[in-house]
Each structure stands twice: as C-alpha cells, then as structure tokens.
Amino acid sequence: xxxxxxxNLGPESPxxxxxxxxxxxxxxxxxxxxxxxxxxxLGPFIxxxxxxxxxxxxxxxxxxxCHALTGDQFVAELHPxxxxxxxxxxxxxxxxxxxxxxxxxxxxxxxxxxMGTTGPRSENPETGKPYxxxxxVITIRDMVNxxxxxxxxxxIEKLFCVIGGSMGGMQALQWAVSYPEHVFSAVPIAASARHxxxxxxxxEIGRQAIVADPNWxxxxxxxxxxxxxxxxxVARMVAHITYLSxxxxxxxxxxxxxDRSEVAYGFDADFRVESYLRHQGITFxxxxxxxxYLYITRAMDYFDLAEEYDxxxxxxxSETPVRFCVISFTSDWxxxxxxxxxxxxxxxxxxxxxxxxxxxxxxxxxxxxxxVPELHVTLTGFLGGAAAHRGVT
Amino acid sequence: MTLEAVKNGNEALRTDLQVIxxxxxxxxxxxxxxxxxxxxxxxxxxxxxxxxxxVEISQAGVNSCVAHGLSVIQGDADTDLKDYPSDxxxxxxxxxxxxxxxxxxxxxxxxxxxxxxxxxxxPNFGFWRVRFHLLLHGQMPLTEVxxxxxxxxxxxxxxxxxxxxxxxxxxxVAIEKGITLTHxxxxxxxxxxxxxxxxxxxxxxxLLRRGSD
Numbered sequence: 001x002x003x004x005x006x007x008n009l010g011p012e013s014p015x016x017x018x019x020x021x022x023x024x025x026x027x028x029x030x031x032x033x034x035x036x037x038x039x040x041x042l043g044p045f046i047x048x049x050x051x052x053x054x055x056x057x058x059x060x061x062x063x064x065x066c067h068a069l070t071g072d073q074f075v076a077e078l079h080p081x082x083x084x085x086x087x088x089x090x091x092x093x094x095x096x097x098x099x100x101x102x103x104x105x106x107x108x109x110x111x112x113x114x115m116g117t118t119g120p121r122s123e124n125p126e127t128g129k130p131y132x133x134x135x136x137v138i139t140i141r142d143m144v145n146x147x148x149x150x151x152x153x154x155x156i157e158k159l160f161c162v163i164g165g166s167m168g169g170m171q172a173l174q175w176a177v178s179y180p181e182h183v184f185s186a187v188p189i190a191a192s193a194r195h196x197x198x199x200x201x202x203x204e205i206g207r208q209a210i211v212a213d214p215n216w217x218x219x220x221x222x223x224x225x226x227x228x229x230x231x232x233x234v235a236r237m238v239a240h241i242t243y244l245s246x247x248x249x250x251x252x253x254x255x256x257x258x259d260r261s262e263v264a265y266g267f268d269a270d271f272r273v274e275s276y277l278r279h280q281g282i283t284f285x286x287x288x289x290x291x292x293y294l295y296i297t298r299a300m301d302y303f304d305l306a307e308e309y310d311x312x313x314x315x316x317x318s319e320t321p322v323r324f325c326v327i328s329f330t331s332d333w334x335x336x337x338x339x340x341x342x343x344x345x346x347x348x349x350x351x352x353x354x355x356x357x358x359x360x361x362x363x364x365x366x367x368x369x370x371x372v373p374e375l376h377v378t379l380t381g382f383l384g385g386a387a388a389h390r391g392v393t
Numbered sequence: 394m395t396l397e398a399v400k401n402g403n404e405a406l407r408t409d410l411q412v413i414x415x416x417x418x419x420x421x422x423x424x425x426x427x428x429x430x431x432x433x434x435x436x437x438x439x440x441x442x443x444x445x446x447x448v449e450i451s452q453a454g455v456n457s458c459v460a461h462g463l464s465v466i467q468g469d470a471d472t473d474l475k476d477y478p479s480d481x482x483x484x485x486x487x488x489x490x491x492x493x494x495x496x497x498x499x500x501x502x503x504x505x506x507x508x509x510x511x512x513x514x515x516p517n518f519g520f521w522r523v524r525f526h527l528l529l530h531g532q533m534p535l536t537e538v539x540x541x542x543x544x545x546x547x548x549x550x551x552x553x554x555x556x557x558x559x560x561x562x563x564x565x566v567a568i569e570k571g572i573t574l575t576h577x578x579x580x581x582x583x584x585x586x587x588x589x590x591x592x593x594x595x596x597x598x599x600l601l602r603r604g605s606d
C-alpha cells in the first residue's frame with residue numbers, strides 16, 4: 001500500500017452514507033424493548049446484517065461471526081463504502097475455514113455501530129433527531145442480546161459456532177456465558193475475559209482525542225457541516241499502533257523516509273510510518289462515526305465476564321456444554337496470550353471442553369485478520385471436529 | 394504415524410498406548426496428560442467414543458492435535474492439573490511422561506483427585522538390561538525406551554516398578570491393575586510379588602485410584 005502524500009486530517013471528508021447498504025436489515029424489539037445493562041430500554045431498533053452460504057434444513061450449520069471494534073457485517077465481500085475486500089475474506093468463503101458450502105455465516109453490525117444497526121447516529125424517535133450522546137451506553141452483553149433476537153428471528157435454536165477476534169472474541173465468550181444452551185461451539189480469538197487497564201487507557205486516549213476536537217460539539221455534530229474527523233483520525237492512529245507489533249512496524253517501515261531522500265527539518269510526515277498512520281486516520285473517518293467509536297470502545301472497557309460471578313471466572317462457565325477453541329498470537333501485546341490462558345484455566349476449572357492454541361505470528365493483535373496459515377489449519381480442524389460431533393456434514 | 398491412519402485403524406498404536414486404551418471403558422470422560430501427537434486420543438475418540446481432552450507441553454503438538462479436531466490445550470502436568478475440579482474425568486492418563494515431571498508425587502496425587510481412575514505408564518529402571526548396562530559398562534543406561542544421553546535427557550525422575558509401588562502406598566493410592574511390557578512386546582500382568590516383574594518389565598502400566606487397597 002502506498003500512503004498518499006496528502007496528510008490533511010481536516011473535517012472536509014465526505015459524510016458516510018449508509019442509506020442504501022447491501023445485505024439485510026431487521027427491526028427488533030418492537031413488542032418488548034431490549035433492556036440494557038445501563039438500565040435503559042431500547043426498542044424498536046434496527047440490526048443490519050449480512051449472510052453467506054445457506055441454512056440447512058436442520059438449521060444446525062449457522063455460524064455467527066462477531067466483528068471487532070471497527071469492523072462490520074461485510075465479512076467476505078467488497079465493502080460498499082471503502083471498496084476494499086471484506087475484513088475476513090481470507091477466512092470466509094467457499095473452501096475456506098468458514099466454508100460457505102458447509103456453513104451458514106451470519107454477521108451483524110453491533111448495537112451502537114454505524115453501518116446500519118441502530119447507534120448514536122440513528123434518529124431518536126423521541127426527538128426526530130440523531131441520538132448523539134442521548135444514545136444509551138451499550139455493553140458487550142447488550143450487543144449479544146441484540147444478536148440473540150436476530151438469531152431468534154432467523155428461527156435458529158442453536159448456533160453451530162460463535163466466532164470472532166478481539167471484541168468479536170469478547171462477544172463469543174459472552175454468548176457462551178449468556179446462552180450456553182444455544183451455542184454448540186465458541187471460538188474467541190485474540191480476546192480476553194475482561195478489558196485490561198492498559199487497554200482501557202489506550203481507549204481513553206482515543207476518546208479524549210475525539211471529544212477535544214471542537215467539531216465534536218458535545219456529540220451533536222450530525223446537522224453540522226463539519227465532523228470531528230481530526231479527533232477520530234488521531235484515535236484511529238493511536239489504536240492502530242496497538243494492533244501491530246514493534247517488529248512488524250520495523251519490518252514494514254523501519255526508519256525509511258516518505259517520498260524524500262533526507263529529513264525536512266519540519267513536522268511534515270518525513271517518515272513512512274507517519275505517512276502510513278495518517279493514511280489510516282484519513283481513510284477511517286470516511287467509514288466510521290466518531291460517536292460510535294466512543295460507545296463501542298466504552299462497551300469493551302466495561303467488559304468483565306467474571307464480575308457478576310464474584311470475580312471467579314470459572315463460575316461463569318460452570319457446567320457449560322459449549323466446545324471452546326481459544327486462540328492467541330505470540331506477538332499480540334494488546335490481548336496477550338496470558339489473557340487467553342486465564343480463560344483456559346477458568347474453562348479447565350469448569351471441566352469444559354476446550355482447545356487452546358497459541359500461534360506464532362508476527363503481525364501483533366491484527367494477526368487474526370492476516371494470512372496466517374496455522375490459524376486457518378487450526379480453525380479448519382476445530383470446526384471439522386465440532387461438525388462431526390454436531391452431525392453437520 | 395498419522396492421526397488419520399490411527400482413526401481408520403490402518404496403523405497400530407504404540408504398544409503401551411494400546412494397553413492403556415484397552416483399560417478405558419467406552420463412552421467415558423478422559424484427560425490425556427502429555428498427549429503428544431494425539432494418537433491415543435484419536436483412537437479413543439473413534440474406537441471408544443470417549444469425551445476426550447488433552448494437555449500437551451509442546452505448542453507444535455497442541456496445534457497439530459487441534460488441527461485434527463481434538464480438544465487439546467497447551468499446558469504442563471506439573472503446574473496445570475490443579476485447575477481441574479475433583480472427579481472431572483473417569484480416567485486421567487499419563488503415558489511415558491511421569492519420569493519427565495518435576496514433582497511426580499504431586500502429579501499422581503492430582504491425577505487421582507481429578508480422575509476417578511488414573512492410568513500411568515513409565516519406563517522401568519529396574520529392567521534387567523538397564524541394571525546390566527550400569528553394572529557392566531559403568532555408564533548411564535541407554536535403551537530403546539531410555540534413548541537419551543544423561544546430559545540431554547528429559548527423564549529427570551526415573552524409578553523402578555518397586556519404587557513406584559512404594560510411592561503409591563505412601564500416597565494412599567490403590568493399584569487396581571498392573572501390566573508389564575517386555576522389550577519383545579510381551580504383555581503380562583504384574584506378578585503378585587512384583588519381584589520378577591521388576592526384572593523383566595521394560596515398561597509398566599498401572600491403573601490407579603484414590604484410597605488404600
């Protein structure tokens with residue numbers, strides 16, 4: 001990828017238009033609103049989702065893919081806004097580990113997201129204007145509860161698998177804890193059972209960057225000409241570093257200069273790594289809403305599976321019938337292997353059926369999105385074994 | 394050996410693993426500690442329909458097992474058995490791994506705690522060839538089963554059949570069955586006095602449970 005020389009982080013980038021997205025959309029919570037962890041009720045609300053493959057007659061081959069913080073439902077197709085390949089194109093498709101010839105893949109944009117599902121940018125029925133900060137604070141469990149309504153709507157009694165990386169892995173764990181009888185297997189990848197202090201700290205930097213942007217305007221910017229794009233871009237830049245590893249940054253950029261042979265003695269993007277980060281920031285604001293970023297990072301911060309079990313994680317998994325496959329990566333310092341090991345120890349203490357693989361990969365936290373053959377082999381094997389036990393052919 | 398071949402019955406299990414497999418009741422819950430490449434688990438899965446789990450110290454071994462659809466985690470017999478609740482399994486198996494643990498006594502105690510039965514196999518240091526090797530050559534024995542030079546062996550806690558029986562008595566662990574393997578592949582029950590067996594067995598397999606005899 002060649003980063004552009006244009007490094008303007010100004011607010012002039014286009015406003016995201018999600019009015020004509022491909023895929024499906026369903027209104028949920030009309031009869032009974034969704035009661036959120038914060039105490040508020042939400043309903044009716046929209047869940048935008050996408051599916052690949054087809055549901056078998058026994059409805060036993062449904063796989064729910066849960067996306068990460070800035071992901072969305074466009075898992076395995078060209079993204080309607082960015083035009084880039086789906087974020088898990090390597091994993092989902094015919095002949096791939098999540099084989100669309102065999103499994104019915106579902107992915108829904110999370111609650112408080114900005115790709116069609118109800119979030120802070122959606123219209124508040126009480127005011128007729130976008131919610132902004134009037135949108136209730138969402139948790140990972142709220143996201144999962146909304147997904148459960150979608151799964152019910154699709155008439156699926158038991159998901160064959162819930163799988164996801166990072167925040168998607170948090171959702172997979174939450175699914176197993178909240179709905180153990182409705183999940184046959186769960187695959188949390190590069191995830192944890194609770195967000196660490198370090199991770200909350202990084203999120204706080206991102207949020208501060210957004211709220212410090214004058215264009216944020218207390219979260220009420222939807223009717224304005226300008227958006228808090230600078231703040232959101234900085235948030236993305238900080239976060240992006242945490243998704244990589246020192247060695248992958250070094251290999252990719254080193255101290256190489258951008259379009260110049262010597263440093264310019266100024267504050268332009270002299271280094272390629274700077275240019276790359278600015279590019280990451282600029283392209284991100286074209287597809288993401290700043291308030292959604294605040295809400296979703298908050299949901300991750302609040303995640304602590306053990307909290308309601310007197311901080312004994314094993315109790316969250318007590319008697320669980322779910323088959324687990326926990327996966328971590330050696331170079332991931334954001335969700336390090338120790339976090340996955342904590343989950344595995346708790347699952348052992350619950351005598352749960354668990355596989356645990358630490359995969360050697362250089363790509364840092366983002367390794368789950370990359371072409372890591374061992375990840376693919378592991379998933380194919382785990383899903384194949386689970387399918388044999390579930391009777392999915 | 395490939396796991397597929399073991400599953401299809403095209404390839405035989407290692408003899409000591411076959412002896413262990415024959416001790417396992419069909420349909421039971423099994424934890425295989427030090428499961429290596431997963432051959433025993435794959436066999437038990439297909440032939441005895443067990444609910445099997447594995448613990449393996451080498452990440453490469455774990456990844457290969459999981460890629461073959463087995464439920465295996467990376468872990469250490471010395472440190473990770475304490476996580477499991479009591480009576481979580483019908484059988485906890487430790488095949489040719491005891492002698493490589495740091496604290497064999499604690500490992501056996503944990504095994505009979507988390508499993509209603511434990512099955513342990515280990516090389517018998519009382520085997521006549523081992524004794525003669527040391528006696529005649531004056532050097533650390535090298536046999537088929539004990540194939541490492543003294544300076545690079547992972548086998549840090551070798552014992553004889555008699556030593557093991559003594560430890561079980563100290564731990565108040567009951568021996569339900571003892572089976573010996575000779576270097577020619579002959580399978581016998583441990584002799585009631587243990588005397589001949591301690592000379593003749595190259596490997597020993599014991600079925601154990603909590604409590605005195």
